[in-house]
Amino acid sequence: MKHDHSPVLPGSGATDYARYMRTDTLLGLQRSPGEVIHRDELLFQVVHQSAELWLKLAAAELAEATDRVDAGELSVAEALLVRATLAVRLITDQLDMLRYLSPVDFQAMQPALGNGSGAESPGWRQVQSASRKLGRSFDGQLAVRGVPAADLCPADLSDPLHRLAEAMVEWDERVSLWRVRHYQVALRIGGHPPAGTPGSPVNMLAKLAGHRFFPELWQVRMHSTADD
Template sequence: MLASPLPAVLPGPGGTDYARYMRTNELLALQKEPAEWVHPDELLFQIVHQSSELWLKLTRSHLTRALAHMGAEQVGAAELLVDRAAEALRLITEHLRILRSLPPAHFAVIRPALGNGSGFESPGWRLLRTATTELDIAFSQLLSSLRVTALDVYRGQPSDPLYRLAEALVAFDERIALWRAEHYSIATRVIGQGVLGTRRTPVDSLAALISHRRFPTLWEARTALTLAASHGICPARGQA
């Protein structure tokens, strides 16, 4: 026999504390009602993108906190938060895959309902770009304050906290690239190649973004190590 539910004690609308804390009434009212759909797959399209914005909001929060820890030279705490942010991007990328099941003919019906709206206008991705720029600057300042370079970091030990933070930033950068690759793949699968998106931008322009790096110094350090090794220079700092 099920126990009787406890009465709600939190303020706000909803019959349970779960509904009041999670604000489910408001959350579930953010999607179009069936009578408003131009096609039933609008619900799929809208929920995927709305949930992405929520994950991006969380990602931005983690990166902002990581930025504060980096400023205080709390390297381990910053690494943890950057790792979490990367995991959030992994989840965003994975749930995009359900859009592969969206038939092109269905999206052709949905597309006019988007107006001129485009993923390029996503507030979450705009804030993410700002956050990564701030993190790149903060990491450079951290290295400067410690009087080391990115090359010094990568010549050190992988167990070093600074090395681990550098790798967390690189992993996050990779997650952005993987999301962009998935986005491009799905876009071309649904609307084809050589066409214009809702913002009149060529869909193939998405491919050019995949190779863009948000933390270029950390990637350049890898290149420098490879070039040094090719010239017979020992890459390991302090190694005999």
């Protein structure tokens, strides 16, 4: 029996896969061979464009997790936060692709980047905003339940509130690891002087590596360890 694979979805593309995934648009977002000034621009764009997509997903998961926290659905919020955390782990791993971009090659392609900076990433800004909102919602749940942050127990995995707190710490840690890896890549391929050198572009990256969205949850862990 012959199957009809003719596309039924609206839009451009020879197949429904192409139409649903919008592959014509997606694969046309990179600079064309006639535009590039260095062959590794494709590598650089693919790594960063895919990171923007994962960050978009992470921000969406965080936003819904925040709504679930507000609704008291802490276990659902935890599961969504785990998904967001995996997205950040994936963009951290893909930075390994930039190990194959030498400082000489990066400098050769820099004119194509203009004054662009990773700090201008819209995905990252969305993640920052969503993380802060999640923190405020979590604090609101603590207040509603009459639980001081200091009373949270990292070892108590039977309570959804404690499990969510642990998932938030894991999110914070994964974001920090991504920042550290980003900093190392900037040193390796950018030819930048180390952090602390006046005028070094990586000073901000190094400073942000120690930032935490949920510092009070880290304090709880430190105090729990000290009490053991």
